[in-house]
Amino acid sequence: MYTATFIFAKGDWDAEFHALDATIAEAARALPGYLGEESWDNAERGLVSNVYYWESLEALQALMQHPAHLEAKRQQARWLQGYQVHVAQVLRSYGDGRLAPPGATCPVHHPQAGD
Numbered sequence: 580m581y582t583a584t585f586i587f588a589k590g591d592w593d594a595e596f597h598a599l600d601a602t603i604a605e606a607a608r609a610l611p612g613y614l615g616e617e618s619w620d621n622a623e624r625g626l627v628s629n630v631y632y633w634e635s636l637e638a639l640q641a642l643m644q645h646p647a648h649l650e651a652k653r654q655q656a657r658w659l660q661g662y663q664v665h666v667a668q669v670l671r672s673y674g675d676g677r678l679a680p681p682g683a684t685c686p687v688h689h690p691q692a693g694d
Contacts, residue, residue: 580614580669580681581633587662588625596658602647607631612638614682632681639666 607613614632621628633639642648655662672680 580672581636581639582665582667582669583631583633583639584665584667585629585631585662586665587627588660589627590658590660592658599647599651599654603642603645603651606645606647607642610638610641612641634682636666636668 607616612634614634616632617630619628619630620626631639631642
């Protein structure tokens with residue numbers, strides 16, 4: 580599994596940004612090899628982190644070559660106050676079983692008291 584972590588400082592987002600962002604998200608989810616995504620905000624630093632999970636590097640590269648992604652990359656300075664991308668291969672993934680892994684079709688439910 581591979582991850583692409585997109586960390587950015589928010590700028591001024593307009594309707595064109597939101598439309599392009601939605602197009603990219605839809606394109607990513609439609610690509611074979613897309614496993615899922617998560618988003619995190621760091622309010623203290625004013626940063627957002629989007630983590631995308633992929634079965635292969637080729638699947639990730641397919642999104643990188645999508646016309647909407649290329650357009651967003653060309654125009655990023657309009658909407659962002661800086662960004663970084665980290666691409667990594669996941670060597671190991673584990674937990675206590677209470678969270679669904681990337682690519683799971685539904686979250687794992689563990690009954691709580693009163694369920």
